[in-house]
Amino acid sequence: MRLVILGPPGSGKGTRAKIIGRIFGYPVVTTGAMLREAVAAGTEYGKIAEGYMKKGELVRDDVVIGIVEERLRKPDVEEGFILDGFPRSVNQARALDRILNKMGAILDVVMYVTAKPETILSRLSLRRSCPKCGAIYHLKDILPKVEGVCDECGSKLVQRDDDKEAIILHRLEVYEQQTFPILERYERLGKVREVSGELKIDEIPGEVERVLKGL
Numbered sequence: 001m002r003l004v005i006l007g008p009p010g011s012g013k014g015t016r017a018k019i020i021g022r023i024f025g026y027p028v029v030t031t032g033a034m035l036r037e038a039v040a041a042g043t044e045y046g047k048i049a050e051g052y053m054k055k056g057e058l059v060r061d062d063v064v065i066g067i068v069e070e071r072l073r074k075p076d077v078e079e080g081f082i083l084d085g086f087p088r089s090v091n092q093a094r095a096l097d098r099i100l101n102k103m104g105a106i107l108d109v110v111m112y113v114t115a116k117p118e119t120i121l122s123r124l125s126l127r128r129s130c131p132k133c134g135a136i137y138h139l140k141d142i143l144p145k146v147e148g149v150c151d152e153c154g155s156k157l158v159q160r161d162d163d164k165e166a167i168i169l170h171r172l173e174v175y176e177q178q179t180f181p182i183l184e185r186y187e188r189l190g191k192v193r194e195v196s197g198e199l200k201i202d203e204i205p206g207e208v209e210r211v212l213k214g215l
């Protein structure tokens with residue numbers, strides 16, 4: 001199964017991607033996390049990506065496409081994968097077609113996650129993340145067992161620079177302008193299945209099974 005998860009920042013793509021990965025046993029390829037790792041490690045790609053990410057802009061297509069292409073060459077994704085956060089521009093969607101073509105594979109589904117603007121803003125502004133393992137918390141809905149400390153690895157939780165109010169609003173604009181338009185092309189191909197980003201976490205597995213049944 002080859003799946004793309006698409007939706008605005010804060011719609012819950014990452015949470016859903018992890019659940020789907022767990023249910024079906026396919027690797028989740030998360031460009032945001034890969035880029036943050038590259039920045040933390042100070043690689044060439046990371047140095048380029050950092051400036052864009054801080055501002056809430058999309059990282060240059062050639063960089064992101066390069067990272068994804070490299071990742072999809074690994075043997076663990078031969079049977080399937082879940083793309084979380086890619087493609088995010090028309091150029092990236094074209095690149096994905098090309099990459100899949102080379103693999104002799106097709107994309108099965110684009111899962112389109114929608115959520116109300118209030119939900120998105122609350123999720124992003126109250127989100128706290130673990131800088132080490134990437135685990136995500138929310139000051140009201142998903143509290144860690146010990147305040148400010150990651151349940152998974154014990155690191156101190158932080159607010160991502162791009163989860164500050166002004167940058168959040170810009171990321172939403174970037175989504176509308178650059179990412180939303182790629183839905184149309186997948187709609188024409190009949191690949192899109194819309195799901196609600198408003199569901200509670202424990203409601204997601206049931207919905208996923210229903211939407212992806214038969215794949």
Ligand code: ADP
Nearest residue numbers: 009010031032053056057058059064085086088
């Ligand atoms: P969110 O989906 O909440 O915006 P992500 O962790 O997916 O959070 O992305 C954070 C940032 O990483 C984006 O604002 C962007 O700068 C960069 N990024 C992630 N994926 C891509 C991509 N496919 N193309 C360009 N930039 C990306």
Ligand code: ZN
Nearest residue numbers: 130133150153
């Ligand atoms: Zn952690």
